[in-house]
Amino acid sequence: MKLIPDPEKISVVIEKIRQLKKRIGFVPTMGALHSGHFSLINRARKENDIVVVSIFVNPTQFSKGEDFKEYPRRFKKDIGFCRRLGVDFVFLPDRNNMYPEGYSTFINVDNLSDCLCGVSRPGHFRGVATVVAKLLNIVHPDTLYLGQKDAQQAIIISRMVKDLNFPVKVKVLPTVRQGDGLALSSRNAYLNKQERSVALVLSKALRLAETLISNGQRNCGRIISRMKQLIERNKQAKIDYIAIVDPEQLKELKKIAPGCLIALAVKIGKVRLIDNTVIGCA
Ligand code: PAF
Numbered sequence: 001m002k003l004i005p006d007p008e009k010i011s012v013v014i015e016k017i018r019q020l021k022k023r024i025g026f027v028p029t030m031g032a033l034h035s036g037h038f039s040l041i042n043r044a045r046k047e048n049d050i051v052v053v054s055i056f057v058n059p060t061q062f063s064k065g066e067d068f069k070e071y072p073r074r075f076k077k078d079i080g081f082c083r084r085l086g087v088d089f090v091f092l093p094d095r096n097n098m099y100p101e102g103y104s105t106f107i108n109v110d111n112l113s114d115c116l117c118g119v120s121r122p123g124h125f126r127g128v129a130t131v132v133a134k135l136l137n138i139v140h141p142d143t144l145y146l147g148q149k150d151a152q153q154a155i156i157i158s159r160m161v162k163d164l165n166f167p168v169k170v171k172v173l174p175t176v177r178q179g180d181g182l183a184l185s186s187r188n189a190y191l192n193k194q195e196r197s198v199a200l201v202l203s204k205a206l207r208l209a210e211t212l213i214s215n216g217q218r219n220c221g222r223i224i225s226r227m228k229q230l231i232e233r234n235k236q237a238k239i240d241y242i243a244i245v246d247p248e249q250l251k252e253l254k255k256i257a258p259g260c261l262i263a264l265a266v267k268i269g270k271v272r273l274i275d276n277t278v279i280g281c282a
Helices: 007-019 035-047 075-084 124-139 148-163 186-190 193-198 200-214 220-232
Strands: 002-004 024-029 050-055 089-091 143-147 169-173 237-245 261-268 271-278
Touching: 002 007, 007 024, 007 050, 007 089, 007 124, 024 035, 024 124, 035 050, 035 075, 035 143, 035 169, 050 075, 050 124, 075 089, 089 124, 124 148, 143 148, 148 169, 148 261, 148 271, 186 271, 193 200, 200 220, 200 261, 200 271, 220 237, 220 261
Parallel strands: 002 089, 024 050, 024 143, 050 089, 143 169
Antiparallel strands: 237 261, 261 271
């Protein structure tokens, strides 16, 4: 496994591999790797000749007052995980080689970026789209692997890839959960023991929605209000949003439709967590 911090160098190395007609799978991360990332890396390993993982805590996707400085950085441990999972290249750029002085170009995926998480995280998806576009141009993979836990991010990146004709296939893999239902997230590391048990309200609210739907409820307003009631029983849980939207435009729905996305963000103490489910039936 090779660690490469320089964007130009990794582009050259990968271009040589590409000329040998090898398939390249890419998993972009901000580090603090957990089983959610491992499932992406394992899938990339199965489906490609070469696996590239990037580890970069991207400053442009954090708004003022967010946790950029505190975001868990465990690069040594992450590199160990990558080695064990059979990653070929870890791309570890620093801020200066991703955003050198004078950097001025940003990508905005209109309409999809200002709703749901975009309301309380203005500019977040502009930073995500920009860094992923840069990473795709640097790594030039055949397949990009993303997690469903960040559903809005996956939808925005898929839109950008389509709109800007990036020659890459996007694969979105299911959310990995702990045994009690908590979706894995690097931010779970901020939760104390008691907050961690409160954090189960996110997955419980989603399971409640699924049960209501399988019992025939189709009215989104009613489903959301039952989810709210469940969450608000916990004083430490503050709802940021609960929404039921179509998975392409992210427009709020009145009635459950096949493939709709139920997404929520809840603050547990100071930690903002997200989760979602996709409804197959209708
Ligand atoms: O999901 C993440 O960890 C980040 O948003 C990503 C896609 C690596 C871009 O910085």
